[in-house]
Amino acid sequence: MLFEQTSIPEVVLITPNRMEDERGYFSETFRSDQFEANIGSFAFVQENLSYSRKAGTVRGLHYQLAPHAQGKLVSCPVGALWDVAVDLRHGSPTFGRFVAAELSDENGRQLWIPPGFAHGFCTLKPETTICYKVTAYYKQEVERGLFWNDPALEITWPTSIAEAVVSDKDKKQPRLNELYANFA
Numbered sequence: 001m002l003f004e005q006t007s008i009p010e011v012v013l014i015t016p017n018r019m020e021d022e023r024g025y026f027s028e029t030f031r032s033d034q035f036e037a038n039i040g041s042f043a044f045v046q047e048n049l050s051y052s053r054k055a056g057t058v059r060g061l062h063y064q065l066a067p068h069a070q071g072k073l074v075s076c077p078v079g080a081l082w083d084v085a086v087d088l089r090h091g092s093p094t095f096g097r098f099v100a101a102e103l104s105d106e107n108g109r110q111l112w113i114p115p116g117f118a119h120g121f122c123t124l125k126p127e128t129t130i131c132y133k134v135t136a137y138y139k140q141e142v143e144r145g146l147f148w149n150d151p152a153l154e155i156t157w158p159t160s161i162a163e164a165v166v167s168d169k170d171k172k173q174p175r176l177n178e179l180y181a182n183f184a
């Protein structure tokens, strides 16, 4: 399993090994010992799966307020997506900056997004499934959003506002400069 730092060092790209034979492949997609040695000690308490029908579906950017902030270990078992993490840690040298990575059933990659980041993604293929483990339970009252296409974030999305499939909730999320400072 390969662990690679990204331009924001706490966000880590993980590539599990695949053992191939005539049947297909086998892959260990999570090992607590390797995760702890390379990233740190985090306990996952919930696992989520969401399916998006169309390419160009955007979900996010979402986060939960402290002390309910979620670390997320994201993978894409079916299809392909463009996964994005935005640093919301006030005082961080990379506050407001983003990391993006393509995760797909072909490359098997995962993205580790620690607590203190907003997370979102855009599907690159129809019929795409995302799977992610989180380190804190979902709590609707403390769920917050950031507008995915806020120009201040300078995120290069693989879709446009006109073409993206977005929930009504996510069309109305606040901009970065409207967020209440939450993460130290």
Ligand SMILES: Cc1cn([C@H]2C[C@H](O)[C@@H](COP(=O)(O)OP(=O)(O)O[C@H]3O[C@@H](C)C(=O)[C@@H](O)[C@H]3O)O2)c(=O)[nH]c1=O
Pocket (backbone or CB within 6 Å): 048, 050, 059, 060, 061, 062, 063, 119, 120, 121, 138, 167
């Ligand atoms: C996130 C979540 C949603 N729900 C419910 C609430 C609602 O009825 C339905 C759909 O919720 P949403 O519209 O918020 O789903 P979605 O827009 O897919 O939200 C997700 O987006 C990605 C980017 C994330 O990072 C996740 O943490 C989560 O915020 O599922 C849960 O029951 N548990 C959960 O953990």
